[in-house]
Amino acid sequence: MIPAPFQYHKPTSVAEAAELLKKHGSDAKILAGGHSLIPLMKLRLAQPEVIIDIGAIESMSYIQEREEGIAIGGTTHYVDIANSSTVPKALSEAAAQVADVQVRNRGTIGGSLAHSDPAADLPAALVALKGQIITSSTNEHRTLESNEFFQDLFTTALREDEIISEILVPAESEETGSAYVKFGNKASHYAVVGVAASVTLTNGKCIEASIGVTGAGPAAYQASESISELVGSDLGDGAIEKASAKAGEGVDFNDDVHASGEYRAHLVTVFAERAIRLAASRAS
Numbered sequence: 001m002i003p004a005p006f007q008y009h010k011p012t013s014v015a016e017a018a019e020l021l022k023k024h025g026s027d028a029k030i031l032a033g034g035h036s037l038i039p040l041m042k043l044r045l046a047q048p049e050v051i052i053d054i055g056a057i058e059s060m061s062y063i064q065e066r067e068e069g070i071a072i073g074g075t076t077h078y079v080d081i082a083n084s085s086t087v088p089k090a091l092s093e094a095a096a097q098v099a100d101v102q103v104r105n106r107g108t109i110g111g112s113l114a115h116s117d118p119a120a121d122l123p124a125a126l127v128a129l130k131g132q133i134i135t136s137s138t139n140e141h142r143t144l145e146s147n148e149f150f151q152d153l154f155t156t157a158l159r160e161d162e163i164i165s166e167i168l169v170p171a172e173s174e175e176t177g178s179a180y181v182k183f184g185n186k187a188s189h190y191a192v193v194g195v196a197a198s199v200t201l202t203n204g205k206c207i208e209a210s211i212g213v214t215g216a217g218p219a220a221y222q223a224s225e226s227i228s229e230l231v232g233s234d235l236g237d238g239a240i241e242k243a244s245a246k247a248g249e250g251v252d253f254n255d256d257v258h259a260s261g262e263y264r265a266h267l268v269t270v271f272a273e274r275a276i277r278l279a280a281s282r283a284s
């Protein structure tokens with residue numbers, strides 16, 4: 001349970017962290033809240049020679065309302081997102097359901113997205129909200145769409161020399177409602193299956209819908225097949241049931257000690273329906 005020896009750096013800016021990451025390449029790992037990386041290091045499943053601790057970069061922790069949406073700094077802790085009335089409900093609800101108080105006080109949004117655990121909560125909310133992930137390296141900033149970011153088990157579109165510096169989500173208008181619900185593991189609270197939904201209503205008709213699913217397959221995904229059942233409908237029972245039934249279409253379901261693939265497929269339908277109904281009840 002003791003990690004392999006490593007060099008420790010504590011940069012005070014994103015630029016300094018990016019320089020260190022460039023210098024040390026694949027020998028280095030970013031450390032944020034440490035709630036995923038440190039257990040891996042203790043088990044020696046990860047043995048980075050260099051640790052770049054971004055946890056103390058004050059300028060990376062914020063929630064700001066901007067013209068282009070709500071900007072969230074890469075090291076913003078779950079607790080701050082959970083308590084925010086500014087961020088869309090699906091995201092604050094997802095953050096509030098992560099693990100326990102200790103993890104929510106230390107774990108960060110950037111760490112959760114970069115790690116891309118198939119059972120993590122925040123990726124589903126980000127996908128449903130069509131959020132963007134802003135990365136920084138020594139020579140550029142990139143803006144990545146959340147539905148393309150989560151690629152496979154613990155695999156994202158993030159490059160080795162990049163830091164997640166910011167997350168951008170659209171501000172929620174009154175016509176839009178969003179929600180996140182999950183079937184959590186009783187011990188860790190990781191999502192066996194979690195579903196986030198966002199719907200926009202105009203004159204009683206759904207004009208936009210988006211559904212993000214986590215826990216079901218190797219990575220969080222957008223339930224694209226469900227959306228066509230919702231858009232153009234009045235979000236009546238028939239449309240919601242059809243959309244929910246399609247939320248797991250084409251998914252290679254995880255099958256492990258926590259739940260069989262068949263059970264996960266069932267949970268996706270049940271929790272998609274709950275998420276859509278809750279989101280719809282919040283859209284006016």
Ligand SMILES: Cc1cc2nc3c(=O)[nH]c(=O)nc-3n(C[C@H](O)[C@H](O)[C@H](O)COP(=O)(O)OP(=O)(O)OC[C@H]3O[C@@H](n4cnc5c(N)ncnc54)[C@H](O)[C@@H]3O)c2cc1C
Pocket residue numbers: 029030031032033034035036037038074075097098099100103106107108109110111112114115117119120121122162163164165188189190191
């Ligand atoms: C007991 C327990 C229960 C948990 N339950 C849940 C749960 O219910 N739901 C859930 O979603 N999660 C859960 N987690 C995981 C937790 O949310 C972690 O905090 C999260 O996965 C990683 O965030 P972190 O800030 O701790 O990242 P770290 O552990 O510091 O880093 C994780 C990985 O991301 C990389 N990284 C971190 N920040 C950045 C960045 N800004 N840019 C680029 N790369 C970066 C690191 O290099 C590392 O590879 C649980 C963890 C524990 C220990």
